[in-house]
Amino acid sequence: MALWGSFCISLAEKEKIRKKVHLPEIDKYAHLKSVFHSWDPRIKLISFSFLILSIAFLPDVLSASAGFVLAIVLVFLSRIPFSFVLKNLRWVAVFILLFFIIMPLTVPGKILVRLSFVSISQEGLRLASLIALRAISICMLIFPMIGTMRFHKTLKALSRLRVPNKLIQMIMFAYRYIFIFIEESGKMFIAARARLFKKRTDVSTLRVTSNLISMLFIRGFERTQCIYNAMASRGYKGNLEILDEFKLCGEDFLKAGLIILAAVMLNLTRFIL
Amino acid sequence: MKEAIKINNLEYTYPDGTRALEGINLNIFEGESVGLLGPNGAGKSTLLLHLNGILKQKGKVEVFGLNLDNGNLDKIRSKVGFVFQDPENQLFMPTVFDDVAFGPINMKKTLEEIKASVNEALREVDMLDSITRISHHLSFGEKKRVSIATVLSMKPEILLLDEPSANLDPAARRHLIDLLKKLPGTKIIAGHDLELILELCSRVVVLDKGRIVADGKTEEILSNSSLMKLHSLEVPLSLRKR
Numbered sequence: 001m002a003l004w005g006s007f008c009i010s011l012a013e014k015e016k017i018r019k020k021v022h023l024p025e026i027d028k029y030a031h032l033k034s035v036f037h038s039w040d041p042r043i044k045l046i047s048f049s050f051l052i053l054s055i056a057f058l059p060d061v062l063s064a065s066a067g068f069v070l071a072i073v074l075v076f077l078s079r080i081p082f083s084f085v086l087k088n089l090r091w092v093a094v095f096i097l098l099f100f101i102i103m104p105l106t107v108p109g110k111i112l113v114r115l116s117f118v119s120i121s122q123e124g125l126r127l128a129s130l131i132a133l134r135a136i137s138i139c140m141l142i143f144p145m146i147g148t149m150r151f152h153k154t155l156k157a158l159s160r161l162r163v164p165n166k167l168i169q170m171i172m173f174a175y176r177y178i179f180i181f182i183e184e185s186g187k188m189f190i191a192a193r194a195r196l197f198k199k200r201t202d203v204s205t206l207r208v209t210s211n212l213i214s215m216l217f218i219r220g221f222e223r224t225q226c227i228y229n230a231m232a233s234r235g236y237k238g239n240l241e242i243l244d245e246f247k248l249c250g251e252d253f254l255k256a257g258l259i260i261l262a263a264v265m266l267n268l269t270r271f272i273l
Numbered sequence: 274m275k276e277a278i279k280i281n282n283l284e285y286t287y288p289d290g291t292r293a294l295e296g297i298n299l300n301i302f303e304g305e306s307v308g309l310l311g312p313n314g315a316g317k318s319t320l321l322l323h324l325n326g327i328l329k330q331k332g333k334v335e336v337f338g339l340n341l342d343n344g345n346l347d348k349i350r351s352k353v354g355f356v357f358q359d360p361e362n363q364l365f366m367p368t369v370f371d372d373v374a375f376g377p378i379n380m381k382k383t384l385e386e387i388k389a390s391v392n393e394a395l396r397e398v399d400m401l402d403s404i405t406r407i408s409h410h411l412s413f414g415e416k417k418r419v420s421i422a423t424v425l426s427m428k429p430e431i432l433l434l435d436e437p438s439a440n441l442d443p444a445a446r447r448h449l450i451d452l453l454k455k456l457p458g459t460k461i462i463a464g465h466d467l468e469l470i471l472e473l474c475s476r477v478v479v480l481d482k483g484r485i486v487a488d489g490k491t492e493e494i495l496s497n498s499s500l501m502k503l504h505s506l507e508v509p510l511s512l513r514k515r
Contacts, residue, residue, distance in 0.1 A: 150407070152367030172367060179409050180361055226362040233325045233355040234427065235347060235379030243374060243387065 026088075026142075027151045034079040036148040040252040041157035047259040048145035054263035055137050061126060063269040064133035070262055071137040078144035085143050092139050096132045103128040151175055156244040169240050177223070184219060188212050274302040276335075277431055277459045278324060283332030285319055285483075293319040295483040297332065301459060303430075308470035308491060309463035311480035312505035317463040318358070320480065321433045324461070325355045336431070351380055354424030358436040360416035364408040369400065369419050372408055376427035394426035395419075398452060414445030421452065432456065436464040467509040471495055479504055 030037070036044065055067040075085055104112075109123025146154050152172075159168050189197075192208060199205055228236075283297035293316045301307055309317045322328040324336070326346045334341040336349045354376075357363045366372040373394055377387040395401040398418040403411065411419060417437070424432065437453070438446045446469070453460065453473055462470060470477060470491065477494040479487035481504045487494055494500065496512045 150367075152371065152407075155367065173365065176365060176367060176409065223362065226357065226359065227365050229322065229327050230355070230357050230363045231365065231375075232327055233350060233353075234376040234423065235350055236375075237379070241378045242371060243378065243384070 026147050027149065027154075029078075029080045029084065029147055030150045030153075032079045032148070034077060034148060035255065036074075036078045036144045038251075039148070039255050040246055040248050041149050041153045042160050042246055043248065043252045043256045044145060044149070045154070045157050045161065047256040048141055051259050051263040052138050052141055052145075054267055055134055055141070058130075058134060058266060060270055061129050061133065063266055064130050064137070066269050067137045067266050068133045070266065071140040074144045075140050078148050080143050080147050085140060088143075089136065089139055092135060096135055099128040099131050100125075103131075152242075153244075156242050157246070159242050160244060160246065165239055168242075172240070173227075180223075181216070181220065185212070185216055188215065274304070275337075277301050277303045277305070277337060278461075279333075279335040280323075281333040281335075283320070283323060283334065285316075285323065285328060285330045293483050294323075297483075297485060299478065299485060299488070301431075301461065303459055304457075305476060306460040306462070306474045308474035308477040309461060309480065310465070310467070310470065310477055310494075310504075310506060315480040315504075316483040317480055318435050319483075321355065321435055321461065321463055324431070324433055325350060325353050327355075351376075351427055352429055353431045353433060354427055354429030355433045356420050356424055356435065356437060358439055360413070360420040363420040363423060364411075364416055367407060368404075369395070369406050369408060369411070369422075370404050372419060373404075373422050373426045376423060380427060390426040390428065391422075394422040397425055397456070398422045399448075414441055414448065417441060417445065417449060418452065421449075425456070429458065431459040431461070434460065434462045434464075436466075437462060438464065438466040438469050465506075467495060467506070468511060471509055471511065479506070481505075 055064070055071075058064045058067055075082065104120040104124035105118060107121050107124035107127055109121040109126075111119045112122050112125070113120045149157075155168055155172050158171075159165070189212065192212060197208055199209075278299070278301040280297050280299040283294055284292075285294040286292050297320065309320065311317050319328060323334055323341075326334075326341050326349055329341070336345075336352060339345045339349055341349055364372050366375055370391060373391045374387050377390045382390065391404070392401065395404055398421050400415065400418050400422060403415065403419070408416070408419070421434075434453070437449060441449060446466075450469055450472055453462075460473070462474060464470065474491050477487070477489065477491045478485055479494060479500070486504060487497075487500055492512065495509055498508050501508050
């Protein structure tokens with residue numbers, strides 16, 4: 001019995017899986033109170049999208065730096081802890097690091113340092129910095145934009161903004177079932193470990209891992225059929241209707257005006273400074 | 274008594290060739306609570322899926338006199354509520370409110386009616402306090418209760434429950450049994466929890482290899498040890514002679 005118990009996945013084990021894997025809970029701090037939390041989701045999405053787009057087109061490092069400072073200020077105003085933002089930005093940082101390695105070596109321009117056959121160009125560094133500042137600012141802005149409301153409110157807002165229903169359904173199901181997917185993959189790897197599977201850098205590990213992944217896909221497929229049955233039995237015919245009770249007020253427009261003004265000012269920075 | 278469900282010569286074969294149902298003839302009467310028993314793979318879930326129009330092949334199913342075809346599908350689905358075994362499949366919306374409102378929205382009810390149905394259904398399962406919670410944050414027992422609310426909000430006259438007590442701890446199971454006892458209407462409960470079926474159902478239908486092998490009063494069937502053994506079942510503890 002004790003042996004059997006050790007092979008079963010208890011609730012405590014499930015909790016361990018949850019803690020071990022980083023669940024993508026973007027709305028973890030949606031319960032806080034800030035100027036962004038109380039903002040109407042629809043107008044918040046539009047305003048931030050405008051700001052994000054304007055940052056994406058900033059042409060020089062100086063205005064991109066101003067955009068970066070603005071993003072930090074907006075994250076600060078959202079009251080979302082910086083530790084949470086930084087934790088989620090680490091993969092973006094890894095990606096950006098590649099630009100700093102490749103671009104100074106490959107982009108032609110004024111040479112800053114030459115080490116035998118390798119030279120670092122000023123233009124390459126400038127371009128890498130510009131891309132990094134723009135990318136990090138945009139990613140940081142996702143947090144005050146989406147992280148200040150529950151994810152279902154984001155979906156409802158997207159639905160009201162006439163984003164195609166199929167796309168909303170895909171995002172909704174992906175978000176709803178990612179937790180199940182992570183939990184199931186965790187359980188499968190525990191079951192494999194319970195039968196003496198050890199991760200190594202060899203063909204056998206690759207074979208077992210690919211089998212586990214393929215089983216995950218099969219289970220995923222079967223689950224979609226079950227979910228579809230559950231939806232069909234409650235009258236689903238391909239279109240997902242979501243109820244919402246959004247109400248716009250003057251304050252929402254004022255906030256939108258400020259964000260749009262900030263976006264315009266950013267683009268004017270190069271003429272002012 | 275009025276017939277709630279009438280099944281004539283129902284057959285179903287899965288795409289891989291497995292014959293799941295063969296010549297099923299069954300009448301379920303209004304207000305009855307019927308237990309559907311059988312070993313794994315007997316065809317219990319497949320039979321339930323036919324009563325809601327999710328599966329269809331050969332044979333005839335009538336619900337309150339309405340023939341189960343595409344023309345009547347919406348009407349029948351609003352009368353027959355299906356609670357699936359795994360609540361993770363039943364709760365696919367982001368919040369408890371959205372999940373419970375899903376059926377009434379598809380039934381084209383007004384906003385006020387939807388809100389009233391959601392509140393009433395959640396109150397019935399004692400989950401009204403969780404109306405704004407995120408579905409995947411609920412405990413398994415809570416998910417099960419909300420799953421039942423998702424069909425109660427459609428005010429069905431027939432409730433189909435597939436293995437309702439599977440994976441529940443004893444307290445959650447007891448809560449579920451008490452809840453199901455309170456619910457009015459016709460109920461068909463498929464599963465292996467014989468004590469639950471003994472407590473809730475007055476009639477039992479035993480399926481094996483896609484065929485009905487026994488149909489009768491719950492105590493009579495469940496205490497028939499040779500019949501139970503023959504179909505990979507066993508007499509519940511409370512009916513065993515000491």
